[in-house]
Amino acid sequence: MRGIISAAGHVPHHRLRLERITETLGGVPARGTRAVASHDEDATTMAVAAARLALAAARAGDEVGLVAPSVVTFASATPPYLDKTNATAIHAALRLPRDVRAVDAGGAPRSAMGALLSALEGDRATLLTAADVRTGPPGGPDERETGDAGAAILVGSDGDGDVLAEVLGTSSLSEEFLDRYRPEGAAHTIRWEERFGETRYVPLAVEAFATALKDASLAADGVDRLIVTGLHARAVDKAAVKLAAGRDILVDDRTRAIGNSGTPHPLLLLADVLETATPDQTIALVVLADGADVLLLRTTDAISRWQPTPTITGQIAAGDDRLPYARFLTWRGNIVPELPRRPAPARASAPASSRNVDWKFGLTASRDRSTGALHLPPARVSWDGGAVDDMEPVPMADVKATIRTFTVDHLAWSPSPPTVFAVLDFDGGGRYACALTDCDAGRVKIGDRVELVFRKVGEADGVINYFWKARPLPLSSVPTDVDGVMHREG
Numbered sequence: 001m002r003g004i005i006s007a008a009g010h011v012p013h014h015r016l017r018l019e020r021i022t023e024t025l026g027g028v029p030a031r032g033t034r035a036v037a038s039h040d041e042d043a044t045t046m047a048v049a050a051a052r053l054a055l056a057a058a059r060a061g062d063e064v065g066l067v068a069p070s071v072v073t074f075a076s077a078t079p080p081y082l083d084k085t086n087a088t089a090i091h092a093a094l095r096l097p098r099d100v101r102a103v104d105a106g107g108a109p110r111s112a113m114g115a116l117l118s119a120l121e122g123d124r125a126t127l128l129t130a131a132d133v134r135t136g137p138p139g140g141p142d143e144r145e146t147g148d149a150g151a152a153i154l155v156g157s158d159g160d161g162d163v164l165a166e167v168l169g170t171s172s173l174s175e176e177f178l179d180r181y182r183p184e185g186a187a188h189t190i191r192w193e194e195r196f197g198e199t200r201y202v203p204l205a206v207e208a209f210a211t212a213l214k215d216a217s218l219a220a221d222g223v224d225r226l227i228v229t230g231l232h233a234r235a236v237d238k239a240a241v242k243l244a245a246g247r248d249i250l251v252d253d254r255t256r257a258i259g260n261s262g263t264p265h266p267l268l269l270l271a272d273v274l275e276t277a278t279p280d281q282t283i284a285l286v287v288l289a290d291g292a293d294v295l296l297l298r299t300t301d302a303i304s305r306w307q308p309t310p311t312i313t314g315q316i317a318a319g320d321d322r323l324p325y326a327r328f329l330t331w332r333g334n335i336v337p338e339l340p341r342r343p344a345p346a347r348a349s350a351p352a353s354s355r356n357v358d359w360k361f362g363l364t365a366s367r368d369r370s371t372g373a374l375h376l377p378p379a380r381v382s383w384d385g386g387a388v389d390d391m392e393p394v395p396m397a398d399v400k401a402t403i404r405t406f407t408v409d410h411l412a413w414s415p416s417p418p419t420v421f422a423v424l425d426f427d428g429g430g431r432y433a434c435a436l437t438d439c440d441a442g443r444v445k446i447g448d449r450v451e452l453v454f455r456k457v458g459e460a461d462g463v464i465n466y467f468w469k470a471r472p473l474p475l476s477s478v479p480t481d482v483d484g485v486m487h488r489e490g
Helices: 019-025 043-063 087-093 112-123 141-145 193-214 233-244 267-275 301-305 312-317 325-330 352-354
Strands: 003-009 014-017 034-037 070-075 101-104 128-132 149-157 165-173 225-230 282-288 291-299 364-369 391-395 401-409 419-425 433-434 449-460 463-472
Touching: 003 043, 003 267, 003 312, 014 019, 014 391, 019 325, 034 267, 034 312, 043 070, 043 087, 043 149, 043 449, 043 463, 070 087, 070 112, 112 128, 112 149, 112 267, 112 291, 149 267, 165 193, 193 233, 193 282, 193 433, 225 233, 225 267, 233 282, 267 282, 267 312, 433 463
Parallel strands: 070 101, 070 128, 225 282
Antiparallel strands: 003 149, 003 165, 014 034, 128 149, 165 291, 282 291, 364 391, 401 419, 401 449, 419 433, 449 463
């Protein structure tokens, strides 16, 4: 049996209320919110976040013993790097073995669906990741209708793990026409007149859906859940009405809450449906992007044991919609604030990063075998007993921690001031100081519980410096043993 072993999505913490665009620029009032990647997030970090959730859910619900993926694929229309493989950073952050192939499949929103279908047609365990940071000219439809997100799908066969949903049939139709495009060097996508795209996409959707049903030997009324998505909203709406044929099987595509995330959106919606699916349900995924792709799946008994945390519904509900429109424009580069009167930061060193890849990307500490002393960052000489080169690696990215003390810095330059730095005590031992993200500086408290997230810490000369930050957990508690620890602000 070939199919999906696990799936997850990453919805950024921040939301932009669409009426704030109108309040600033005028125009037709808009309602709803869109998900906004923070200043320290990009397509790579969001893909890592989704992949960590997908792998964790697979390990928790698997009964046969999960096999590590042998391929990692990254799909994005907004990759952080060109002429360099972005998937290798994802591979390193997930601490996967060196013999796991890491490749990009980018350039257009259809790339994620193409990579998913290719993985399902293959025979290797594949972790497909996708993410986009989408926007458009201020006040335009792309700014209002799109959003930022990441998604991950783990594909394999029975021997790779418990298959949650098996493949019943597929269909793909390709056709060359201009719907939306971004010339080289352009900051924003250009959209063709909507009525033209509608006349091309809707017939493609109807034909591809019929072909997939035939491939699966399935009647249209055998579909329990129907997902129709694509960046051409008008065509998606018209195609959905035709394919649903009056039945109440359409899935909310989440665009009112987070916007259309482009490349990862089909995977995000599929993961969302799987989170609430029951055994023996048939799911149809129809994607309109430079043609039409259809995937038919049937859930198995294993899905009743699979419980991803946090769910996409939970992430959407937990979003913070207080983001000012001016700060959103700053994060997107439409407003350039005055830089600090300080020396420019040095770019990250390629040799230093290469020597410390396990720590920098995988957050792997070292533990003294003789005393158990933990070292963050890893060290050759133990602080307890002085043993030399007698260490074992200890991955820390999945370990929760507690804020021991922190400082709020209003002087350090940041795209989202002020900057919060905290000293963390990890569960089971280990202490480290790092920056906090996705937090309100006025609400941070000693004793708050945090988790580690892979983020950008800076960029210089085109080199992105990735590392780990801490993010407050939804429910924080204050231990009783923190009395006397100073809280400094300055």
